[in-house]
Amino acid sequence: MAKVIVITSGKGGVGKTTTSASFASGLALKGFKTVVVDFDIGLRNLDLIMGCERRVVYDFVNVVQGEATLHQALIKDKNCDNLYILAASQTKDKEALTQDGVGNVIDELSKDFDYIVCDSPAGIERGSFLALYFADEAIVVTNPEVSSVRDSDRILGILSSKSKRAVEGKSKIKAHLLVTRYNPERVENGEMLSVKDIEDILRIPLIGVIPESTDVLQASNTGVPAINLKETIVSEAYWDVIGRFLGEDKELRFVNAPRKGFFQRIFGGGN
Amino acid sequence: MVIRNNVKFTHASFEYYVLHIGLATDLSQVESKLIDFIGSSNHKENIVLSFDDDLNLESITKIVAAISKITIKLKIQLHSILENRVIHDDKILNFPVINFPKSSKKPEVLFNKTLIINEPIRSGMRIINDGDIVVTSFVSNGAEVIATGNIHIYGELKGKAIAGSAGDKSAKIFALKFTPELISIGGIYRAIDTKIPENLLNNAVMVSLDDKSRLSIVAVKI
Numbered sequence: 001m002a003k004v005i006v007i008t009s010g011k012g013g014v015g016k017t018t019t020s021a022s023f024a025s026g027l028a029l030k031g032f033k034t035v036v037v038d039f040d041i042g043l044r045n046l047d048l049i050m051g052c053e054r055r056v057v058y059d060f061v062n063v064v065q066g067e068a069t070l071h072q073a074l075i076k077d078k079n080c081d082n083l084y085i086l087a088a089s090q091t092k093d094k095e096a097l098t099q100d101g102v103g104n105v106i107d108e109l110s111k112d113f114d115y116i117v118c119d120s121p122a123g124i125e126r127g128s129f130l131a132l133y134f135a136d137e138a139i140v141v142t143n144p145e146v147s148s149v150r151d152s153d154r155i156l157g158i159l160s161s162k163s164k165r166a167v168e169g170k171s172k173i174k175a176h177l178l179v180t181r182y183n184p185e186r187v188e189n190g191e192m193l194s195v196k197d198i199e200d201i202l203r204i205p206l207i208g209v210i211p212e213s214t215d216v217l218q219a220s221n222t223g224v225p226a227i228n229l230k231e232t233i234v235s236e237a238y239w240d241v242i243g244r245f246l247g248e249d250k251e252l253r254f255v256n257a258p259r260k261g262f263f264q265r266i267f268g269g270g271n
Numbered sequence: 272m273v274i275r276n277n278v279k280f281t282h283a284s285f286e287y288y289v290l291h292i293g294l295a296t297d298l299s300q301v302e303s304k305l306i307d308f309i310g311s312s313n314h315k316e317n318i319v320l321s322f323d324d325d326l327n328l329e330s331i332t333k334i335v336a337a338i339s340k341i342t343i344k345l346k347i348q349l350h351s352i353l354e355n356r357v358i359h360d361d362k363i364l365n366f367p368v369i370n371f372p373k374s375s376k377k378p379e380v381l382f383n384k385t386l387i388i389n390e391p392i393r394s395g396m397r398i399i400n401d402g403d404i405v406v407t408s409f410v411s412n413g414a415e416v417i418a419t420g421n422i423h424i425y426g427e428l429k430g431k432a433i434a435g436s437a438g439d440k441s442a443k444i445f446a447l448k449f450t451p452e453l454i455s456i457g458g459i460y461r462a463i464d465t466k467i468p469e470n471l472l473n474n475a476v477m478v479s480l481d482d483k484s485r486l487s488i489v490a491v492k493i
Binding site: 124150151153154156157158160161201203 | 390391392393394395396409411412413414
């Protein structure tokens with residue numbers, strides 16, 4: 001039986017799709033059979049980040065509406081045999097998804113996969129509701145700024161009251177906090193919320209901190225999940241997240257600004 | 272003619288004027304009532320409709336359609352509809368429906384005892400109880416706790432707390448840590464947009480109404 005993980009946030013542009021791609025790739029590279037599902041119907045992006053946009057023939061909506069089989073719609077990742085992508089439709093809108101239809105797809109995927117990663121759209125409407133409804137665990141992606149934290153709080157409320165587990169009175173969805181686009185220097189200057197501030201407001205366990213980096217943009221543009229960019233801090237940070245998710249004990253990294261060296265302090269370079 | 276006097280009730284940081292409509296309401300009189308209202312108020316956008324329970328949803332929809340035509344003609348805006356029989360956040364003819372216990376009647380679901388909540392009240396959640404509410408966790412910004420009785424928060428109150436929501440002026444609000452957006456007792460409310468004084472920040476806090484119906488916030492010494 002597969003574990004369903006939703007990557008959600010409420011707010012847009014915080015890194016849900018980047019995280020979905022990297023998280024799913026990481027699990028797959030660790031040997032788990034993983035599928036990542038794009039719930040952002042009408043604004044499909046995941047296939048771009050995964051670099052498979054030209055291979056989308058049938059999509060999630062086609063499967064939900066019975067126009068294609070799951071087998072036809074699943075796209076195998078080019079780098080990893082364990083990873084499959086179920087792309088969203090670019091032409092339909094979010095109303096095309098039904099609760100029963102999505103439930104059937106999740107049930108069918110559960111037979112073949114270890115992990116089902118659901119990439120939620122922004123907002124709290126139908127698309128994001130259906131993305132989180134079937135979840136067993138949630139990764140709440142939050143940027144270190146107040147509006148993002150507020151929206152994450154809202155999503156946590158919905159997870160604990162409207163998800164399938166909540167409605168059926170089962171054990172709660174396990175929610176993890178992932179802070180992305182974290183810039184330790186700006187935190188030290190008081191321009192950004194610190195990890196501790198965010199933890200204080202949301203009070204859920206932290207699964208990782210992804211530092212702000214230009215590598216992420218480059219990864220998106222070239223269609224490579226950020227976790228696969230060798231020797232970058234973003235990739236390292238995502239591997240730490242995977243490790244912690246699988247129960248390893250990893251020390252938190254990339255949360256402190258690098259100490260400036262003696263010469264940098266004197267000559268003011270290094271920014 | 273069953274249009275009652277406009278009931279004014281306060282909720283969040285806005286004032287809404289409720290127009291209550293019964294079975295025998297003559298719609299032409301609604302128009303004159305609204306014209307009176309425009310003359311007397313500057314809150315032109317906060318009109319709320321509420322209906323007697325003996326009106327069924329079909330006739331309510333018809334009345335809403337008729338009144339929305341009148342409001343368009345008078346260039347005022349219908350804000351929302353108070354109706355406990357329709358699901359919250361649903362719409363009647365595109366007007367949002369709000370579930371809010373009518374102060375004149377008891378709400379349909381009665382707990383009439385203390386409601387204890389052991390999990391965080393997060394942004395966007397709204398807890399309503401006819402009786403007291405005890406929260407053993409925190410109340411986030413953007414969350415609302417509404418009780419006809421007292422409210423006790425054994426954590427940080429960052430959202431809105433509305434005690435004595437049916438008019439009980441002796442209701443009180445208690446919080447171990449007090450940084451709310453809004454507090455209200457018996458319909459008297461205050462939006463807190465200034466800094467909380469130091470002595471209140473580091474103590475448990477009690478909010479009550481004094482004999483002149485002013486909100487008083489005091490530190491509780493333990």
